[in-house]
Amino acid sequence: MTDSKYFTTTKKGEIFELKAELNSDKKEKKKEAVKKVIASMTVGKDVSALFPDVVNCMQTDNLELKKLVYLYLMNYAKSQPDMAIMAVNTFVKDCEDPNPLIRALAVRTMGCIRVDKITEYLCEPLRKCLKDEDPYVRKTAAVCVAKLHDINAQLVEDQGFLDTLKDLISDSNPMVVANAVAALSEIAESHPNSNLLDLNPQTINKLLTALNECTEWGQIFILDCLANYTPRDDRESQSICERVTPRLSHANSAVVLSAVKVLMKFMEMLPKDLDYYGTLLKKLAPPLVTLLSAEPELQYVALRNINLIVQRRPEILKHEMKVFFVKYNDPIYVKLEKLDIMIRLASQANIAQVLAELKEYATEVDVDFVRKAVRAIGRCAIKVEQSAERCVSTLLDLIQTKVNYVVQEAIVVIKDIFRKYPNKYESVIATLCENLDSLDEPEARAAMIWIVGEYAERIDNADELLESFLEGFHDESTQVQLQLLTAIVKLFLKKPTETQELVQQVLSLATQDSDNPDLRDRGYIYWRLLSTDPVAAKEVVLAEKPLISEETDLIEPTLLEELICHIGTLASVYHKPPSAFVEGSRGVQHKRLPGSAGSGDSVDSPDTASAAGVSEAPPAVIPSQGDLLGDLLNLDLTPPTATGPPPAPSSGLQMGAMDLLGGGLDSLLGGDLGGSPALGAGFGAPPAAMPASFNAPVSGGLDDLFDLGGGVGMPMGSYSPPKTVWLPAMKAKGLEISGTFARRAGVIQMEMTLTNKAMSVMTDFAIQFNRNSFGLAPAGPLQILTPLSPNQSIEAALPLSTVGPVMKMEPLTNLQVAVKNNIDVFYFSCQYPISMLFVEDGKMERQVFLATWKDIPNDNESQFQIKDCHLNSDAASNKLQGSNVFTIAKRTVEGQDMLYQSMKLTNGIWVLAELRVQTGNPNYTVSLKCRAPEVSQCVFQSYEAMLKN
């Protein structure tokens, strides 16, 4: 008769019946009833209602019945805490039972009942059991301390159980020692700073003695605990290693791995020239190899760990390549791990064998495995230079199989091989090209395109090949699109005469028709590069690329050290530190290898130094290019709220990124629009000249063709410079904007004339600025209320504030503007005279002026000549005053008038000037002193403009 009969009673009123049976007088009936209750519990039925009745059965001398009742209690006590008290007395009594099995059972079960009220009663029985005469009871009590600590840590400390537990490390019975160690380790893990496992040579000795005598599991507890110890010197390290080494031959894989962990860690402390060091290295190989005959899951754990060990100490397994050869009946996770290790162990000595294996694997049935095998061949080629040729020919053989995914994988790795050995294996390109049509995976397509672009000059029909990909450009994935863009630009630079249309096509596809910012940016950059300086473009795009490194996916050294300390654990399986996947372990100190702790520090110091260096550098406010375009393109008209800090004059911001888009963006767009049919319609004019003039020889300068001059060369204005054309109608689908800046009654204004030179009505105007040096921003929306009819002009004055976001521009007074209407968004850039920014309260006190002048270092002084100015000093002073340049003092020395002047910019920067005017000499000399010398040039230009107008 089996227990399964207990599962069959499922009729109604069952609980009621069970209740009756539980209270039966007959022992046998009671036991049967309890079994039925447990059976119900097992299948997930709620039998908690029977709690009092089951507890009543607890007092029995039948051990089997008692165990069942205890089991019931463990499951339901938490939901019935008050009634659980009923069980306490029996527990306490059982802890004093003459039968040690019952004493141990009671103390074990009590610890599992996680009810506060019960834990109080647990203390006394536990104290007794910890000192029990029977080791079976003591070892159970040791674990119970850890259980109790988990429920109520304070109670355990107050009761002194931790000390008793520490004493058990010296117990005569090895099992008791092992469980005490396990319990202490467990408690220490949840209280990392408790210093509970106060390991010293004496305790270590006790542990090592117990190690030889306890069960396999006890050995693991002890080894894992030992691994946390740091020996005082290499001699102690060696003596521990000697005593741990025999564990390497244990049949249990977990014992072996824990022993390996201890040895790998303590080995760090041994001098490399020590004979024992070499002996130990040799001893580590066989047990690691033996792990590969364990069950597949254990093999998997072993392989993940071997992967770490091989990275840390490649010498251990360098001759053991064969054991990592894949068996056809290995589970896939074992196969993949073995492949990884094979590559790590591949060397010139064994490469032939490895390649032969890999080639076999490539004909296996499991697709993922085959792919990885093909990839492995590529990695071998990169790692072992002498084998590269053989690898390439193996890959070619595989391509001949025409198995689709094999071909694609092979092409991906051949690309990497080209990156490692450029210009060495181009002979295979022809074969690759034959398989162009079969490539349907993005990675393979991208790789193939890269190869065609890279070797375009050697592939006669490179343009045809690339063009064939271009047809479905928008259906390709991003990596293919990016690769195609780059490849075509490369092709163009290599064979400019035949491929102009192609490059034009891809540039417009990338910049106009794509929503992908990466693609668009790359497109713009290429376009700009090609249009400004084809020579530079060649240097950039066809630059010699750094070779790819030999070893891939190496684990970062500090992480590797930490993982070595966690051999055998989940961390070593995941290759992640425990803090990455264990909750509440963030504060826990990362484990490190002992010997390397010192060297680690020395590694740290340059890091700290460079970190300090970084912190000294100016806070970087350079937005990424993406931000910039985003800003320009994002034309919602919320008023700028950010009150940016004034530009830090000494911050030395980089202008590189700006340059790409500064003058270029609008011109690029303009030039580009010229060719688009949309404009043709809106404009009533034939498409502009670009595509036609594209036929001009490249040496003639693409910049001409792209009409670069547009936005950059705006003439420098005077106080109120005359309006100039900022945005030609050509570039803005018929919208022409000319404008100027003025400061009126302390308010900076942008004054514009908008002219509609298109055929259709323009409405919905809006304007936005990119970040700029002085935080200029529209103080309100652009007020153009009536629609702008064709051929109509409208004046608009836009008041500006200086509280917008700040970013230093080059030139300093450059302003990038986006204007939107119902047709499109247009971009242009213009420059404002810096005198717009001179504020009304810019007159400095004399004393302050003198002190400031002295205070500013002479390096910050710059001198300029203003020629052909025919004003006398008073007229000049008056004229300048109108623009908020204030004369503070005037001195005449030997017929030369010296005017001392001050002005203050909107962001609070003071500029001090000395203007020397000699009667009869039309050439003035201006000396400018400012704490932010980069404004001097602009101020000087303003002086000239102000004085001459």
Add this chain to the structure above:
Amino acid sequence: MSASAIFVLDLKGKVLICRNYKGDVDMAEIDHFLPLLMQHEEEGLLCPVLSHGSVHFLWIKHSNLYLVATTNKNSNASLVYSFLYKLVEVFTEYFKELEEESIQDNFVVVYELLDELMDFGFPQTTDSKILQEYITQEGAKLEVAKSKVPTTVTNAVSWRSEGIKYKKNEVFIDVIESINVLVKPLIWIESVIEKFSHSRVEIMVKAKGQFKKQSVANNVEVRVPVPSDADSPKFKTSTGSAKYVPEKNLVVWTIKSFPVRYMKIIEKSGYQALPWVRYITQSGDYQLRTNV
């Protein structure tokens, strides 16, 4: 340190029996196990460790059961797998076969064993010889046997009860070697497929033995997959006979005797026979793969 709880599940993921050792992982988490497993299997990423949020499942499969350990700590994974396999070993010793039925038939003992094998996630005594000294399936026997703890439970040499004496002191060692190989096809199959019109396909299959003529393979079956809508098959064979098996979409060509031989393993080293040591070489799996 190791497992928070141990579960035995059937193939559908239903919990047959479980034991919560530490209480730090919600027992309901096990419901995620099978869906997770299936998902990984579908993606071809099957792995002995699966994780769901902060819970990690370490599992093995035995006949129609999954044995799963849960944890939310950085557990000793090799210890957990060793323990799960030990569990299988112990249960098998107790119940002969470990499968769904034997778990149900013996749930009381299973609970008892789970209680004895592991405490608070720490594996304890797992030697079934010793366990059988104080945990038995026969309730009646218990009363006597269980009155004291067998000394071996806490002994240094756990696998050997005390007081065993032999007349002669002898040791026998079996060296068992098992060979699993994937061999090159011993029968080479070539096929030529010709399409004639919209409705007719002709498949010519050639089989070639790769070995000497005197060796023979019996009952060779060559299976030729055909489209599911194939009908009116016509065969012509030079040897053996072919028949259409529509339910499997196959044409099976059976050849009674074919000149091929099986792989023979010859121990070349000529090892020296030692007394008490026996070498046993088992033929493991052979798998033949052909390109068709």
